[in-house]
Amino acid sequence: MFKVNENYLKLPGSYLFSTIGKKVAAYKEANPDKSIISLGIGDVTQPLAPKIIESLHSAVDEMGKAETFHGYAPDLGYEFLRNAIADGDYKSHGCDIHADEIFVSDGAKCDSGNIQEIFSIDNKIAVCDPVYPVYVDTNVMAGRTGTYDPSTETWSDVIYMPCTAENDFVPDFPKEEPDIIYLCFPNNPTGTTITKAQLQDWVDYANKIGAVIIYDAAYEAYISEDDVAHSIYECEGARTCAIELRSFSKNAGFTGTRLGFTVVPKDLKAGDVTLHSLWARRHGTKYNGAPYIIQRAGEACYSAEGKAQLKEQVAFYMNNAKIIKEGLKDAGYTVFGGVNAPYIWLQTPDKMPSWDFFDFLLKNANVVGTPGSGFGPSGEGYFRLTAFGSHENTLKAIERIKAL
Ligand SMILES: *Cc1c(COP(=O)(O)O)cnc(C)c1O
Secondary structure: OOOOOOHHHHOOOOOHHHHHHHHHHHHHHHOOOOOOEEOOOOOOOOOOOHHHHHHHHHHHHHHOOOOOOOOOOOOOOOHHHHHHHHHHHHHHHOOOOOHHHEEEEOOHHHHHHHHHHHOOOOOOEEEEEOOOOHHHHHHHHHOOOOOEEOOOOEEOOEEEEEOOHHHOOOOOOOOOOOOEEEEEOOOOOOOOOOOHHHHHHHHHHHHHHOOEEEEEOOOHHHOOOOOOOOOHHHOOOHHHOEEEEEEOHHHHOOOOOOOEEEEOOOOOEEOOEEHHHHHHHHHHHHOOOOOHHHHHHHHHOOOHHHHHHHHHHHHHHHHHHHHHHHHHHHOOOOEEEOOOOOEEEEEOHHHOOHHHHHHHHHHHHOEEOEEHHHHOHHHOOEEEEEOOOOHHHHHHHHHHHHOO
16 A cells, blocks of 8 residues: 655645635625736746747757757756856856856756755755745655644744844844755845845855755846845855755746756765765756757847846836835835845735735735735735736836825
């Protein structure tokens, strides 16, 4: 008789987006005449840039001819893409990262979930609170997190690092020593980030205690301030303590096309064992590569034309972010984020619970956002709005909130 992986049964239901969907559907049914604007989406809305489409078309044509057909991709990704990444994302920022330390994949969600399997089950993880849920849930599935306490919504063997207005959304070093530290900057959901000097402190801390940092840089393209690092490898010593995750989803609109990569420097070791060799083995055994046509589309992002078009796309979303942030400030809200990330994190008025504010906004402004408490206990009393909507809808939503 087979048995299931009981770790899966420990996972609390992920009610956040399904509850939002149900509440919105119920409201629409009761109020069919109302037009609802969603600033809750975490997905891009702009189409793929022309240079990317051009590259996709020509790669598709190549696949139709025997002479230029491509079968299985190399395990770690095509050289043309890994070289473009090494030059465009690392060398250009003064980072000592080589093409053979880059592992191309179909996105950062899979990589951020899969990376934990190259570590012992005994490792203790630390996460920011609030947090992108993938890091904790995948460790739950692996059996690394202990028991769940529904009253505090926390796991007994996870170290939580609160990020709130009180600490400027910069996590403090935890009292208990972690083995694996997940950091995501610029951050989803808070839209805030940390300075390069603060990131350097984390790198120094990880090297001192022998921990590894799993650094999610999915929002790197949205950085607008000079003192923010685009890669953790801008920090001295990061080659011996950090893995970096990147995605083409938010900078180039590949959420439906799928492309990402993970950097594992060869200096990152436990004794004699390099994490690079383990991740290479994992990739080789369990993964057969991102599609050729998509890797060609990824390469196009690094061409001069591609870069210019993507810069415009990011600027479009960041203009929405500015409209939201300034509008909310004018309306008297306390707001964070929106400068180096496409997310605005607002404090609910009078410490209203996040879900009450969700209902209030839906009913009175017909605007949908995401309750902060859905991302962790320290998100209670906060609310997330995203800049991924259309310009018109963003303007309209903010006018409605201002008029409340
Ligand atoms: C969107 C996002 C990603 C990217 O996921 P993909 O699988 O590459 O689409 C990774 N991390 C965070 C925090 C995100 O918000």
